[in-house]
Amino acid sequence: MDTLQFIDSHTAGEPTRVIVAGGPDLGDGPLPTRLGTLRDQFDHIRRWTILEPRGSDALVGALLLAPTAPSCAAGVIFFNNAGYLGMCGHGAMGVAATLARLGRVEVGSFGLETPVGVVQIELLSPNRAAIENVPAYRLRQQVSVDVPGVGQLVGDIAWGGNWFFLVQSSPLPLQAARIPDLSDAAWRVRLALREQGINGAEGAEIDHIEFFGPPQTAGADSRNFVMCPGGAYDRSPCGTGTSAKLACLAADGKLAPGETWRQEGILGTQFEASYRYGDDGRIVPTISGDAYVTAEGRLLGDPADPFRHGIFLRGAT
Ligand code: PYC
Numbered sequence: 001m002d003t004l005q006f007i008d009s010h011t012a013g014e015p016t017r018v019i020v021a022g023g024p025d026l027g028d029g030p031l032p033t034r035l036g037t038l039r040d041q042f043d044h045i046r047r048w049t050i051l052e053p054r055g056s057d058a059l060v061g062a063l064l065l066a067p068t069a070p071s072c073a074a075g076v077i078f079f080n081n082a083g084y085l086g087m088c089g090h091g092a093m094g095v096a097a098t099l100a101r102l103g104r105v106e107v108g109s110f111g112l113e114t115p116v117g118v119v120q121i122e123l124l125s126p127n128r129a130a131i132e133n134v135p136a137y138r139l140r141q142q143v144s145v146d147v148p149g150v151g152q153l154v155g156d157i158a159w160g161g162n163w164f165f166l167v168q169s170s171p172l173p174l175q176a177a178r179i180p181d182l183s184d185a186a187w188r189v190r191l192a193l194r195e196q197g198i199n200g201a202e203g204a205e206i207d208h209i210e211f212f213g214p215p216q217t218a219g220a221d222s223r224n225f226v227m228c229p230g231g232a233y234d235r236s237p238c239g240t241g242t243s244a245k246l247a248c249l250a251a252d253g254k255l256a257p258g259e260t261w262r263q264e265g266i267l268g269t270q271f272e273a274s275y276r277y278g279d280d281g282r283i284v285p286t287i288s289g290d291a292y293v294t295a296e297g298r299l300l301g302d303p304a305d306p307f308r309h310g311i312f313l314r315g316a317t
Pocket of ligand 1: 014060087088089090091125228236237238241243256
């Protein structure tokens with residue numbers, strides 16, 4: 001019987017499952033190389049961890065690895081029901097809470113190595129972390145896209161560790177009761193961008209869609225709805241999506257360095273965000289949020305189980 005040892009958490013409602021032992025040997029090379037090995041040779045580990053019947057579409061997985069940078073407490077590769085994520089903000093907060101649970105970090109600063117760079121984390125308490133994300137920037141402003149069944153939408157394209165299309169005026173009310181409609185509309189936007197050849201840098205697919213509207217909870221500056229690459233919506237305000245939002249606010253002169261932005265998600269939970277300028281003129285966002293460990297255990301893979309590597313029906317990408 002194969003086993004994977006995991007710790008589950010949620011960050012502002014969005015779940016993270018960290019594989020803490022039993023994962024494959026990916027060598028000790030750079031994280032992007034190890035991600036390639038995981039994807040090409042061990043993708044069943046991702047499916048086993050994330051997909052039903054052991055997981056769910058909402059889960060983000062994180063494989064804990066030895067870092068190459070001595071300054072880092074751990075390396076990590078994030079993945080979901082559709083594939084691999086360069087970075088994941090809520091997931092990094094979940095990893096921080098998990099490392100605290102394991103006794104591998106204490107309140108204070110440490111680095112987390114990801115395939116897209118080192119993320120500095122300040123563990124503020126065992127259940128709250130501030131993530132200094134990889135640099136974020138806006139690639140294009142006010143891009144028009146014709147979305148069948150939704151209409152003409154205008155949005156910005158920005159990088160926050162993943163590629164986002166950010167629609168300032170949501171085509172639908174940002175209410176939890178409208179999540180199925182919001183999901184349908186956001187998925188249509190994703191497909192329309194793909195079909196109309198609207199991409200991130202170097203032809204990268206824009207695989208996260210973000211709608212914005214007025215805040216509904218005290219203290220927030222804005223509310224969002226975020227569609228993730230595999231068709232699940234983000235229960236949290238999305239760390240990389242909030243980073244992309246900060247890049248747009250900074251480019252528009254609407255938020256000064258050091259000023260706080262409170263982004264509320266579709267469940268009403270909040271991330272607190274601010275930025276500084278990096279050396280290359282891009283912004284370096286810091287995003288804070290709460291994460292709670294919810295479970296720990298072992299995933300079992302009986303060789304006789306036809307679904308030991310998950311059920312995958314959607315074919316999202
Ligand atoms: O928090 O960056 C994030 C994220 C990406 C996908 C789901 N959550």
